[in-house]
Amino acid sequence: MTARVPQFHVDSEKFLADQERVGWHDGALWHLRYKRDLATQVVPDWEKLRDQAAAIKAHVLDHIPTLLSQFITNAEAAGWVVHLAPEADDLKRIVLDLLQKNGVTKAVKSKSMLTEECGLNHHLEANGVEVVDTDLGERIVQLRHEPPSHIVVPAIHLKRGEIGELFHEHLGTAKGEDDPIRLTRAARADLRKRFIGAQAGLTGVNFAVADSGAIVICTNEGNADLGTALQPLHIACMGVEKLIPTAADAGVFLRLLARSATGQPITTYSTHIRGPDPTRPGHQAHLVIVDAGRRRLFADDEHRRALSCIRCGACLNTCPVYRRASGHAYGTTVPGPIGAVLAPAMIGTAKAKELPFASTLCGSCTNVCPVKIDLHDQLLSWRRRLAREGHVPFSKRFAMKIGAQALSYPWLFSLGGKIARTFWGLARKGIPGPHAGWTKHRDLPPAPKQSFRGWWKSDGQNQGNPTNKDQDHG
Ligand code: SF4
Structure with a gap:
C-alpha cells in the first residue's frame, strides 16, 4: 500500500510550514464538502440510499467467495480473460507479461488507486513500458514525480501557478500562463497524441457486477473511454472488494458516489464494459483481480467494514486533520480517515502506528460516508489495538x-x-x-x-x- 513507512508527524510539519498553502488547501477541500452537502440536500431519500448502500456492501462482505465465483464465470463467458493476483507483485508480473507478449511499449492509464497502491507504473517503466496517466490531476502529479495527495482530486495540494510552471517545462505552454482553461487545453492536446500512440489501455474498476460479468468505470474526463476504445488491448485492474451483486445495485452507488465526492449529481462518464469489443476483431480484454492484503482485512471482524469504501473522498474533504496536513503527510496511497483505517491492516500496525492518531475523532468522516463506515470508531479501535501491541510511545x-x-x-x-x-x-x-x-x-x-x-x-x-x-x- 505504500513505498515507505509513514511518518505523519514529520511530513505534516513540512506541509504546515507553508501556512498560506494550508489555508488555501483547507478552503478548497471545505468547498468540496460544502458542495457535497448541497447536493445531498436535494435528494429526499439520501439517508435511505446510504442505508441501502451499506446493506449491499454488508451483503457483499458476507458473500465474497460466492459473488467472486459468479463474477468470474460471467466475466469469462462475456470474453474477459480473468487473472488472479494474490499480491501486488503478482499484479505487476501479470500486467507486464501481457504487455510484453503483445509488444506494447506505450500504454495509457486512467485513474486507479489500486495500481498506485501496488506501484505498477514504476515497475512497467523500469521494464521499458512508457505509461501515461490520462486523468488530468494524475498526469500533473506524474509529471512532478510525486504520488497523488487525494484519491479524487490528486493535485489538490498544488496552486495553478505551479501547474503553469510544470506545463511550461513539459508541454511548452507560455511562461507564466496560469489560466486553467488554456492549461487544460494544452494537457488535452498532449494527451490526445498519447492516446493515439498507445498500444494498450490500463484502467481501474469502480464496480464489478457479479450477475453479468461487466465492470463499471466512472470518470469525469472520459479518459477511460478513450483509453479503451482506441487500443487493441485493455487491462482492467480491480480489488476484490469492488464486487456488487447486480447492475441495479450500481444505480445506488452511482447516485451516492459523485454527490459525496464533488457535489455533482453523477460522474460525467459511467461506462459499463462487458468484455472485448465484438466490433473490433482481435480486441483483447483482460481483468486482473487483486487481493494484496484485502484478505487480511476481511478476516479482521473489527475493521472489515472498511472494505466497503467506494473511494469517494468525502471523509478526506471533511477531516480537519487531512485538510490541514494534506495527503502526502499520510505516506500511503489512500490518505485521510479511510487511509488511516486501512493502513494498519494493509501494511501492518508497526509501520502504520501513527496514522490512527492523525484524527480528532470528531466523527465528521462517519457522518458523510455514503456507505456508512463507522470510521471514527474504527480509528479508536485501531488505537486500542496499537496500545495492546505496545506501539504507543x-x-x-x-x-x-x-x-x-x-x-x-x-x-x-x-x-x-x-x-x-x-x-x-x-x-x-x-x-x-x-x-x-x-x-x-x-x-x-x-x-x-x-x-x-x-x-x-x-x-x-x-x-x-x-x-x-x-x-x-x-
Ligand atoms: S470511507 Fe466512506 S467517505 Fe471515505 S472515501 Fe470511502 S466511501 Fe468515501
Whole structure:
C-alpha cells in the first residue's frame, strides 16, 4: 500500500510550514464538502440510499467467495480473460507479461488507486513500458514525480501557478500562463497524441457486477473511454472488494458516489464494459483481480467494514486533520480517515502506528460516508489495538497510567489539580520537548483559580461559576 513507512508527524510539519498553502488547501477541500452537502440536500431519500448502500456492501462482505465465483464465470463467458493476483507483485508480473507478449511499449492509464497502491507504473517503466496517466490531476502529479495527495482530486495540494510552471517545462505552454482553461487545453492536446500512440489501455474498476460479468468505470474526463476504445488491448485492474451483486445495485452507488465526492449529481462518464469489443476483431480484454492484503482485512471482524469504501473522498474533504496536513503527510496511497483505517491492516500496525492518531475523532468522516463506515470508531479501535501491541510511545502510556491513578484516588486527583493550576501559566507559553505540538497550534485556556470541589464546598459564599467562567481542571 505504500513505498515507505509513514511518518505523519514529520511530513505534516513540512506541509504546515507553508501556512498560506494550508489555508488555501483547507478552503478548497471545505468547498468540496460544502458542495457535497448541497447536493445531498436535494435528494429526499439520501439517508435511505446510504442505508441501502451499506446493506449491499454488508451483503457483499458476507458473500465474497460466492459473488467472486459468479463474477468470474460471467466475466469469462462475456470474453474477459480473468487473472488472479494474490499480491501486488503478482499484479505487476501479470500486467507486464501481457504487455510484453503483445509488444506494447506505450500504454495509457486512467485513474486507479489500486495500481498506485501496488506501484505498477514504476515497475512497467523500469521494464521499458512508457505509461501515461490520462486523468488530468494524475498526469500533473506524474509529471512532478510525486504520488497523488487525494484519491479524487490528486493535485489538490498544488496552486495553478505551479501547474503553469510544470506545463511550461513539459508541454511548452507560455511562461507564466496560469489560466486553467488554456492549461487544460494544452494537457488535452498532449494527451490526445498519447492516446493515439498507445498500444494498450490500463484502467481501474469502480464496480464489478457479479450477475453479468461487466465492470463499471466512472470518470469525469472520459479518459477511460478513450483509453479503451482506441487500443487493441485493455487491462482492467480491480480489488476484490469492488464486487456488487447486480447492475441495479450500481444505480445506488452511482447516485451516492459523485454527490459525496464533488457535489455533482453523477460522474460525467459511467461506462459499463462487458468484455472485448465484438466490433473490433482481435480486441483483447483482460481483468486482473487483486487481493494484496484485502484478505487480511476481511478476516479482521473489527475493521472489515472498511472494505466497503467506494473511494469517494468525502471523509478526506471533511477531516480537519487531512485538510490541514494534506495527503502526502499520510505516506500511503489512500490518505485521510479511510487511509488511516486501512493502513494498519494493509501494511501492518508497526509501520502504520501513527496514522490512527492523525484524527480528532470528531466523527465528521462517519457522518458523510455514503456507505456508512463507522470510521471514527474504527480509528479508536485501531488505537486500542496499537496500545495492546505496545506501539504507543512510553511517554503516552506513562501519562495514561498516571491519569488512571489520578482518577482512581480523589486525593491524588485533587493534588494533581493544584499542581496543574500552579504550572498552567508556564504551559500556556508552550510545552517543551516531545509534546510541544500540543501547544504549538493551539491556545490553552487560562487556568481556573479554584477547583470545582473547592467551589462546591464554599457554595453560598461564592456566586456563579467557580473559576474563570467555564473551566474547571479539578
Ligand atoms: S470511507 Fe466512506 S467517505 Fe471515505 S472515501 Fe470511502 S466511501 Fe468515501
